[in-house]
Amino acid sequence: xxxxxxxxxxxxxxxxxxxxxxxxxxxxxxxxxxxxxxxxxxxxxxxxxxxxxxxxxxxxxxxxx
Numbered sequence: 001x002x003x004x005x006x007x008x009x010x011x012x013x014x015x016x017x018x019x020x021x022x023x024x025x026x027x028x029x030x031x032x033x034x035x036x037x038x039x040x041x042x043x044x045x046x047x048x049x050x051x052x053x054x055x056x057x058x059x060x061x062x063x064x065x
Contacts, residue, residue: 001049006056011065018053021046 009017025046032040 001052003052003056006052009056011057011060014053014057014060018050018057021050021053025050 006014025043028037028043028046031037032043037043
């Protein structure tokens with residue numbers, strides 16, 4: 001997901017996307033612990049996506065949107 005797509009999301013959509021992505025991250029970590037993932041970089045990409053979503057949410061809270 002690109003930053004431009006993240007900026008277009010509403011506040012409620014951001015909360016939902018953060019929750020969904022955190023659930024996906026926990027599943028990826030569990031699956032990787034049991035059997036190695038084909039692409040372990042997916043975990044890193046998911047963590048970074050969560051950080052970008054939280055950053056956008058924080059930015060909106062500071063600006064009062």
